Amino acid sequence: xxxxNRGALAALAAGVAALTVATLVACNSQPAGNxxxxxxxxxxxxxxxxxxxxxxxxxxxxxxxxxxARIVPPVRLVIPGIDVTATVNAVGINERTNEFEVPPxxxxxxxxxxxxxxxxxxxxxxxxxxxxxxxxxxxxFFRLRxxxxxxxxxxxxxxxKARKYRVVAREEYAKTxxxxxxxxxxxxxxxxxxxxxxxxxxxKARKYRxxxxxxxVPA
Numbered sequence: 540x541x542x543x544n545r546g547a548l549a550a551l552a553a554g555v556a557a558l559t560v561a562t563l564v565a566c567n568s569q570p571a572g573n574x575x576x577x578x579x580x581x582x583x584x585x586x587x588x589x590x591x592x593x594x595x596x597x598x599x600x601x602x603x604x605x606x607x608a609r610i611v612p613p614v615r616l617v618i619p620g621i622d623v624t625a626t627v628n629a630v631g632i633n634e635r636t637n638e639f640e641v642p643p644x645x646x647x648x649x650x651x652x653x654x655x656x657x658x659x660x661x662x663x664x665x666x667x668x669x670x671x672x673x674x675x676x677x678x679x680f681f682r683l684r685x686x687x688x689x690x691x692x693x694x695x696x697x698x699x700k701a702r703k704y705r706v707v708a709r710e711e712y713a714k715t716x717x718x719x720x721x722x723x724x725x726x727x728x729x730x731x732x733x734x735x736x737x738x739x740x741x742x743k744a745r746k747y748r749x750x751x752x753x754x755x756v757p758a
Contacts, residue, residue: 575688575708579754582707583720583727606694610656611696616648616666616693621682627666645669645678655725657696662725664694667734670747680735684709684751685752691758694731704731704755711737711749722752731755 613627629651630640641649648668649708655662690706712718720733731754738749 560682565605573708573710575706575754576710579710580721582730582754583722583724585722606620609658611658611698611700612652613650613657613664613666613694614697615695616692617695618686618690619694620690621685623679623682623692625679631683639667641669645672645675648679650725654723655729657694657700657702658698659729660725661729661734663722663730665723665732665734666694670735678735680733680751683733683735683753684711684737686753691716692731694757703758705758706753706755708752708754710752710754712752713738713749714747715748717752727756 612629614627616627617624626647627650628642629652630642630648631652632638633640638652639649645668647667650656651665651667655664657664668680668683670681670683671678686706686709688706688708692704692706693701693703696706722734733753733755735751736747736749737751738747740747
């Protein structure tokens with residue numbers, strides 16, 4: 540997917556819609572099905588999509604972070620239910636591929652540094668990671684599809700404060716149909732959005748068909 544760069548958020552939207560890595564291999568299991576779809580939608584009910592130039596157009600939510608806002612990046616994510624303890628790196632967009640710059644080491648994950656940080660009282664804090672790699676094996680988010688409503692996780696910020704979250708939704712979308720205006724909104728209730736690849740693996744295209752999205756709210 541090619542999208543003209545109209546700011547970091549627009550580029551990020553294009554990247555996550557195509558969140559792939561050439562070395563990814565197929566998953567052995569599938570999600571149990573979508574849960575919490577309505578609740579996740581309600582969290583971002585105030586988000587208003589706007590058109591972005593390009594072919595095809597990608598919906599994103601317009602909006603700027605407050606001037607002088609103190610941003611607290613997440614630096615560590617712990618999800619006991621799926622045995623995840625991962626370093627979180629601040630990432631942006633790969634200039635060559637125009638995709639989300641997920642850390643190359645599959646045991647690490649990336650926080651979208653142009654969006655809200657953990658201190659936010661509104662909007663979606665986005666963290667993405669690899670599901671697996673042909674060379675490195677299972678990624679930090681290999682079991683993300685197993686999370687269910689009520690599961691808990693902890694994100695620790697650069698300020699040393701550990702913040703607890705509770706999973707409210709797990710959804711799977713074809714990469715071309717993921718509602719980006721919801722997951723990258725800077726308004727609506729505060730929430731943590733975790734994204735990885737999922738669904739069947741297209742060996743010819745060397746990418747997964749879908750994205751798995753988990754939404755969590757402050758516990």
